[in-house]
Amino acid sequence: MTSPTSASIESLPLELALSIFSILSLNDVKSLSLCSKRSRRLALAAPDFFRTLHINPTSVNAFNSDLGISNLPRGYKVRHLIFTSTNLVEPESIVEYFRLCLSGLHPFVNVTSITINYGFLHYARRIFLAPDKRLIQLIFTSLSKYPFYPNVKALKIVVGNVETDWKRRYGRLSGFSSQNCEFMGINEGGQITYSLGVIGMTPFPPALEEASITTTFESWYHDDHAALFSVIRYGTSTLKKLDLSLMLKSYSPYALKPILLSEGYKPYTALRELVINFDIEEYGYFRKFVKMVPNVETLRFVPGRSLNRRHFLMDYLDDGSEYIMPSICALKNLRKVVLPLPRNCGCEESDCNSLRALGKGVKVWIDAGLDKLEKAIFAKYNQGKHRPKIIIGIECSVLRKEEDWELRWRNVSIPDIYVT
Structure with missing residues (x-):
């Protein structure tokens, strides 16, 4: 049954209805999934309106439909893809869910920016991605098969809050730490060792210029985010801006080795802007990191709240x-x-x-x-x-x-x- 609001909108002249939907869809097409089928037909008849798309089956299917009047791919104006959460997917189905979403991105031929939201929020059955190697490999490998992938300039990764109770309940399903364990280990001599493992074979945007990692919680294990950091390492020759806004415990800097330390890694020669915002108590890490960013022109540094700033x-x-x-x-x-x-x-x-x-x-x-x-x-x-x-x-x-x-x-x- 059509709601009174939807019926009122559908009774408007086509040009006026399209103008209304253009305002609604400039930043987020996800809201269209709440409209009636006829309303979506009105909006999708003008694909020029869409620049940003939240990836979910509803939005992907709408752009893959036969509706519309343009001979160009329906999503040819979309520039920014956002992989985010759903209210319906259970943890054990999250990988298959995103595999389904990633299979329908053919209409989006001009994408230049990608945002990926990780982590969990258990309230209201709202579940985000888990930052483990399975999903990282799935997302980047699937995206690399599309023509737009070599043109991606910006990548943003956001790790959301983690509820301890949720983690205890679904720890085996998410593999939050165990799935990352091959990125870090301790050898017989007690030295920390790293292996990029599966991520080492994962395609990375070859022309990436901006990368951002944001975490809004303190990781449970010292290697929770190691997979994310390892991915960024492949942008050393192209990255112009790097934003690290992290919440880490005192022992977590070990997981930052793929980004922060200079031994055995190439410097970020193209990097011009660096934002560092995280809890890290070892001052020596920054002293070593400056060797990795010799050409930085803008530096923004925000120490963690656990530090004595003086x-x-x-x-x-x-x-x-x-x-x-x-x-x-x-x-x-x-x-x-x-x-x-x-x-x-x-x-x-x-x-x-x-x-x-x-x-x-x-x-x-x-x-x-x-x-x-x-x-x-x-x-x-x-x-x-x-x-x-x-x-x-x-x-x-x-x-x-x-x-x-x-x-x-x-x-x-x-x-x-x-x-x-």
Whole structure:
């Protein structure tokens, strides 16, 4: 039975109905699955409206239907595919469910961006993907068979919340940790070893320029996310932007080895923008990681909430004066850096002592060879639900005049901080 709302929409002139659906579908075609069949016919008669598609059987089947007036593939305007959750699929069927969705992507010939949501949310029977090698291999191998795959420029992976009770109940089905165990082991000498295993044979977008991994929970095991990190390793020669926003426990940095450590891996030579936002207590990891990103121009660093930011950021000169993040001196192409404000510093232009201390740090960077540095922003954070959030900051602009330079300070808001 058609609802009054659907009946009212269907009674509108075709041009007006298409205009309404164009507004609804610019960002998310998933909402169309709630409309009546006739309403979907009206919307899908104009495939030019669709740029983003949430992958589910309803949306995929709609684009594979014979409806429409265009001779081009119905999804030829879709640029962004989002693999997300469903309210109906049981854990033991999740692999088959996504195999079904992945089999119908032929109409989408011009996709350049892919988002994959992992993890579980058990309330309201809402279940996300599990970040294990089975699904990673299934998704990337299936996508690689489509013509659009070589043109994919952006990849975003989001790992959702995990409920402990859900994990205990379905641990055998999801293989949340055991399915990743071959990525990491300990040999007889007690040394940590890594093997890319199945992921090593998984096709990776050859032209990928932007990659993002976000986790909103602290992993149960030290290797929970190892499979995800191993995948990113294949973008070292093409990635221009890398965003790591992770919630990790103190022992979890071992799982970051495929990304962070330099031994045996090629550097990210094309990388220009780097965002690091995760809990990691070993400062030595960042010191090693800068060797992997020699050409970074924009660095945004947000420490985890478990850190003592003053101790983490500060180091000392021979004369005892403090300066900030000495490892940054290795990034000779750096133009902009966003760092957390040390706890003992204020963020007001009138706070002369704080400006003097921060200015010493910036001076050390410039004297160490950061000749291209233009801005340094020191941000104050408020503890958010999953990670710290910027509330205000103070910006230091480096003004160069011939062979000399000077620092100019001003307060900045959130939009200023996030604009590259």
